[in-house]
Amino acid sequence: MKLFFKYIKNKLLKAITILVVLIVAFSPNFTFAWSGKGHVIITRMAVKLIIDDPNMPSELKAILIEGLGTKNKLFQFESYINDTSNLRTFDAGLDSFSIRPDTLTASKSPIPAFGISEPLTHYMDTEFFQSDVERQKFLPNGANKIKPTDLPRNPKDERYQKAGFITFRTEQCYKSLVSSFKENYSNDQVFLWIGYLSHYVADSYQPFHSTIDYQGHECSCNKEREKKHNLHGDLEGLLFEDTSKTGQENREKFLKYFQAAIARLKENKKTETLDPYLVIQDALFSSYDYLPMLCRAGDIALGKENLDANKWFNYKEKIENREISVLEMKAERMAESTIKIRDLIIQAWNEAQSKNVH
Ligand SMILES: [Zn+2]
Ligand SMILES: [Zn+2]
16 A cells, blocks of 8 residues: 555656646746847857957867857858747757756756856846835836946845846856866867857846846836736747748848848957956846837737737837837847857957966
């Protein structure tokens, strides 16, 4: 009898585990920031910029090509983003590692260095650093934005336990990449840290990763709704999942904007040494400035039931004397993160070479 109960208990536990895994995997809230495809596109483009640059060392290029698996990927951005049938499988190497931090979020993988687990590393709910508790929330006009001096560079500050560790985690990934290049125990280790670095840098450029209100629930379009709509995913996976004709058209527009922004930004070679912590801090602060616009785009695009993807992506506003649509903004933020990732990979490589002499 006892054995029988044990058998039933084990079966039940197994069934519950499977159910939980399924719920997590298919829940609409389980989204990859910029979506899995977005992270892969950013990583591949950063690699392409290094490989196309005649001034880059051939050893670094060879490692990156090995991490990609095939160089062909660098010429196939269009077919890659237009393949809406395959959103969840990723090639081994750089592709997989650039989305792995999101899969680790689901399993709450521990990060002992900071006494936290994975979900806390992808964002910063910046309003927690408002000294006035009343202001620790998002306002649709963006008025509760903090100042850079409000953020202490001390991971032990307990507010980070709620707000998130993206600044510190990115810095840690960068350092791990430098030592991986230097020690080179295996190229897989290098791919892992490039992938992770790419992931977190890209996350910091996603406006909704800089606020407590990461789903846009405080936007007026959501205020009156009984069932709140999550705008976060609309800025990330929606573009790559949309199988309609307008979805296809928007993807083509996106790729045009993305490549144009890359062409414009890639010549700005950095002159000073980048501090990965400050790269993330700056990205979070510039991200925050787009949140009011995203609320207004939601006001236009969100209907009674669903969000109109076409209205959402093509909503335009004047920001800093320039008219820009949500789609252009998405493309530009992804392009800006790509350039920073390129620069950090090159800097890590150079730093590793110079540290060879003890
Ligand atoms: Zn996200
Ligand atoms: Zn993420």
